[in-house]
Amino acid sequence: MASNPEPPAPTASRPALIALENVGMGFNGQQVLNEINLGIQAGQTLAVIGESGCGKTVLLKLVIGLLRPTAGRVTFDGKLLVDLPEREQTRQRLRFGFLFQGAALFDSLTVFDNVAFGPRAQGRRPEAEVRETVRQRLQEVGLSLEVAAKKPAELSGGMKKRVGLARALALNPEVMLYDEPTTGLDPIVSDVINELILQTRLKHSVTSIVVTHDMKTALKVADRVVMVYPLARLRPGEKQILFDGTPQELRQCQEPRVRQFVEGEAQSRLQEMRT
């Protein structure tokens, strides 16, 4: 049940679907990401792991063009998303689905209207077709139509995440971005979300980036794992991506900082924080 997906075929000759080249990002003079180089092939499921505050979510928002990098460039399918004309940018963004950390459901709308929001906004599909899409997507994530009439405030954390996933899938994206999909959920619901990520990949053949600090999620759903390390803790001359490899390689990695994260051991960290 919980097996890793097949690793993608060798892709050396194929250009990356998503490419980050020497990307840097900072806010109010504080640098978060520096010289990030990363290529993601079509069909790949990449897990981005790292401590809180190391810039994982920022990386995800750079990929979809919600943020403009302060250095370097981010391309999707060979295009610089942030520099595209608005109409074309919107068209390209619709090739993505984004599951936000807190699901980001629209408070004022019902579950049904949240999932129908994307298809309706495109305005080209008859309402009957939209209703059928919503029904299918809710069914895929294991939610009944009885839930459809509820408002987001009436849902549990796991249900919100599943509605968020249904909403993201309603536009049949080619790329799924997951921001901390299992954070704040109990182990069973977390595994339900993991299974849904795997199921989504199999059913819709999507490329996925999963930002997480949940090792179980990273090892279960990804065929490639990247570990981003906080800039402030890097040694001089070190790259911010401390690890890049398969889940199997991650399990065998002997780099102390990677092992520390994988095993969830604080070691001397508390002492460092106090000083």
Added chain:
Amino acid sequence: MATVGKESPSVMSAAGAAVSDVLAHVGEMAEFAARTLAWVVRRRPTPGTFLPICIDIGLRSIPVVAITGLFIGMVLAVQSYGQFHQMGMATRLGAIINMSIVRELGPVLAATMLAGRVGSAMAAELGTMRISEQIDALDCLGVNSVHHLVVPRFLACVLVIPLLAIFANFMGVMGGALVSIEVYHIEGYHYWHNTQGFITLWDVIAGLIKPMFFGAAIALISCQRGFNSKPGAEGVGRAATESFVYSFIAILALDFFLALFLNNLYETIWGTPGPRLL
């Protein structure tokens, strides 16, 4: 001297930082306003997003605007009656009360009330949407967040606030008349007759033009503060407070410049200054 020498650079740098901060705010606001106006021209909002906001801003503001307007009129009557009575000009009270309300107090105070009631609520709502990533979600679903969230609020404020200002004017005029005629026993005929010569169609038009600008300022400032809200309850609270403070300053500044502009426009068109009381 040594102290002054030490403090001067820090004072200068603090002043420089403050000026730079203000200029950055103005720049951000101008950029936000330009984006909003571009979307206003490009595409109308859907009735589904526009009408509920009109109802929220319009219908739900009627009680607060009515009470504000009524008391402004009554207070003006109470404060002015003594002086006018001493000069034997009590029957002219209607002119000063109604002119003050229609030209200045009605629109300005109605706009101020709405900056508090509507502007702060808009900033808090959009701020909450920002920090819960709902605005990012809109952009990811192929919906421009400025067009979907700001344009309907902008148009609703520009269209509805003038109507509320008219209502505030009406209630103010009624409040002034109530106190003057019923409490101070000024002859009703003279009260209304003396008003006629001083409230012109121009005053009514000016009273409609000003609130449109006030409404635009309230909407742009409140939405911009909400869109740029910092995380957490403190961030949203600050966005709501700033939206009111900045809107209030904008209303007063706009009132001054619009008064100058409209007076000059009146003189240019009719060749005489506007009607005078005495």
